[in-house]
Each structure stands twice: as C-alpha cells, then as structure tokens.
Amino acid sequence: MKLLIFAGSTRLQSHNRKLAHNAATQARAVGAEVTHIELADYDIPMYNADLEAVATPPDVMRLKVLMHEHPAWIICSPEYNGSYTALLKNTVDWVSSPVQADPAWTDGFKSFRGKVVGMLSAAPGMLGGLRSQSHLAPLMLNAQCWIAPQAFALGRAAEAFDSKGDLISESHRNSVQAVIDQVLWAAQRLHD
Numbered sequence: 001m002k003l004l005i006f007a008g009s010t011r012l013q014s015h016n017r018k019l020a021h022n023a024a025t026q027a028r029a030v031g032a033e034v035t036h037i038e039l040a041d042y043d044i045p046m047y048n049a050d051l052e053a054v055a056t057p058p059d060v061m062r063l064k065v066l067m068h069e070h071p072a073w074i075i076c077s078p079e080y081n082g083s084y085t086a087l088l089k090n091t092v093d094w095v096s097s098p099v100q101a102d103p104a105w106t107d108g109f110k111s112f113r114g115k116v117v118g119m120l121s122a123a124p125g126m127l128g129g130l131r132s133q134s135h136l137a138p139l140m141l142n143a144q145c146w147i148a149p150q151a152f153a154l155g156r157a158a159e160a161f162d163s164k165g166d167l168i169s170e171s172h173r174n175s176v177q178a179v180i181d182q183v184l185w186a187a188q189r190l191h192d
C-alpha cells in the first residue's frame with residue numbers, strides 16, 4: 001500500500017515534522033510503501049486566482065500527481081489558533097483547484113477523491129493540537145477523502161521526542177501505530 005505522509009509545518013524543529021518522521025519509520029516497518037514529503041520542498045505561493053490564470057505552478061502539478069498516486073495519507077497537523085495552518089490550507093486549495101487548460105486535471109478533487117486520511121497532530125499544550133484535527137476533518141471530507149476514525153494528538157510534544165527526534169514513549173508509538181494500521185487497513189479495502 002502506497003502511503004503519503006506530510007506535516008503542515010516547515011519549522012526546522014517542528015514537532016509535527018518529527019511526528020511525520022516517526023510515522024514514516026513505523027509504517028515502513030509494517031511493510032507500507034511510504035512517501036514522506038516536506039512541504040518546504042514545494043515552491044507554492046499563496047493561492048491567487050490571477051496567478052493561476054497565468055499558469056498553475058509546476059510544484060502544484062507535482063503535488064497533484066503525487067497525491068493522486070497514493071491511496072493512503074497521514075497528515076500531521078499543527079494547531080494555529082484552534083485550527084490547521086495556513087500552509088496546509090493553501091496546499092489543499094491549490095491542489096484542489098481545477099486546471100482548466102489541462103483536460104486530465106479539470107476535476108479539482110481528482111487528487112483527493114477516495115483517499116483514506118489518518119490525522120496526527122502535535123503541540124506543546126495538553127490537547128496536542130486536537131482542535132486542528134476537528135477543522136482538518138471537514139476540510140478533507142469536503143475534498144472527498146475518507147477520514148480514519150482512529151487519530152492521535154500528541155500533547156506536551158516538547159518533551160515527547162529524544163535528541164534524534166524519535167518518540168520516547170511506547171504508548172505514543174502505539175497510538176501512532178493504531179492510526180497507521182487503520183489507514184492501511186481501510187485503504188486496502190477501498191482500493192481493492
């Protein structure tokens with residue numbers, strides 16, 4: 001099963017990037033074909049329809065193709081002001097926007113439809129970014145994704161990783177694993 005993993009932060013010491021790294025390692029260990037991307041590697045401006053009318057940025061096209069190729073996704077969502085980050089929303093907005101000039105991409109939700117999405121989040125506070133997930137779920141459902149009921153919010157994230165960025169607690173690793181397992185299980189059944 002091809003599993004795409006990314007975090008909605010580009011911060012160097014991002015807890016969510018560390019969580020994505022852990023999820024990628026754990027998913028590979030159970031045999032998933034993992035593509036772990038960093039959104040910082042995609043040169044994508046703030047969405048503007050005037051820009052888009054000139055051309056869809058090449059990195060948006062790269063992401064559309066990559067997301068379309070992966071039936072299973074895990075998103076590590078930071079919480080800003082009780083919601084997901086502008087980076088995540090901007091990425092979804094660009095990727096979901098139809099490319100009128102390209103007949104293969106006139107369906108805006110082509111990259112999203114039928115994807116099984118697992119949600120992880122991490123934050124320094126007790127709730128672990130849980131409120132970002134409560135906004136992310138309807139965003140992804142609107143884009144025609146399936147949301148895995150199993151999710152995990154890592155609270156006190158500043159104390160949760162060792163110096164190599166690995167999760168210290170077995171219980172946290174188990175919670176991440178439960179999301180991975182359910183996403184792979186559901187994607188396998190939906191895409192058989």
Ligand SMILES: Cc1cc2nc3c(=O)[nH]c(=O)nc-3n(C[C@H](O)[C@H](O)[C@H](O)COP(=O)(O)O)c2cc1C
Pocket residue numbers: 009010011013014015016017078079080081082083122123124125127128129
């Ligand atoms: C603009 C802004 C708003 C924030 N709002 C919240 C919030 O509502 N709830 C919360 O738990 N943390 C909030 N935080 C703290 C973030 O959870 C924290 O910076 C976290 O480390 C960001 O994720 P990252 O480590 O993956 O970059 C906020 C941070 C910023 C910069």
